[in-house]
Amino acid sequence: MTHVPPPNSVEQLMQRAEALAGLSLADIAKELNIAVPKDLRRDKGWVGQLFEAALGAEAGSKPEQDFLHLGVELKSLPLNAAGLPLETTYVCVAPLANVTGLRWEDSLVYHKLQRVLWIPVEGERQIAIGARRVGMPILWQPTTRQQQQLKQDWEEIMELISLGKVSQISARHGEVLQLRPKAANSKAMTNSIAEDGSMQQTNPRGFYLKTQFTTQILRDYFG
Template structure:
């Protein structure tokens, strides 16, 4: 595998690099970096994102900070259909299930990661072989005051359930734009969380995701 390119020194440099990717296929990019292309994404769910991170010089990896922390930008690939329809929810970060007393929206990892996002649309139709899927034009997005308020309200409502030991009551239907879902390879994976009596109990890890209606709106406004 080739080493990743240096991380961009400015937003302008990042956008130029992202724009130069537009129109390329995942296969072309993978060949350039000498990376093997999986047959499908069933067992390689994060492969597309990792390939784009490599090309753009993202630094964060799995750390709880923005991919381009020095530029204040998070990177998100987003699978879209031939008609521009967003095909799946967007993972943001792992949800904290313990030690959350006094945590505010402004201090949260979710808020930090959603300050500014570079969206990279990628063809996601399953009938297109992975190697032939094209990369779309990049979109740099900051939430509006209204979008920020929606995200904050959803986060606070979900975190209230967690703090009261009722994380198991939260379903993917909660939240207008942000949702909480299990985030683990399987249901056998457990982690500590606050129980109903305030003591620690065990539950499946959870993650925050942006709902498709929300990301569809972002793409439709900016494409």
């Protein structure tokens, strides 16, 4: 795999991202000596990892922004034929224990979503993975209203977690942000607060952005 050094400025990052627009995933993978998987069932994060490699991101799976030195998070955004997001966007793992006193401004969700480089990409299942094309990148910062929506959802979800009601939180909770199980399989377990305040074992959860939120980002940018 060819190693791309981290970009030294947001401008350089954007130049690299814009240079990917119009290319197929196979074009990018060939340039980096990365094999294209036959399907994404086993390699769910492959597209995001390909973009990380192409743009010089260094965070990997560490709980921080992909371009920490620039304050930018990288997210791929698979779109359908109508140019709309196909799925919710994973943000980060949710804390399910030791959440007392945790503030929105100190949360990982807040930090990850302060500035996001969105890379739209064709996501229709019938298009072979290598043939999927990349769209124009969007460098996005939440508006005051979006920030407020995210904060409100996060606070409501975190309150339910702190009350030991994690098992009662469904994907319907939250206007723009939701909590869902996040694990390779249902056997993965982690500590969470039980209703009586003790610790219990449950599946890990992750925060996801709902598709209507990412649709709004696309509409604001592309009109």
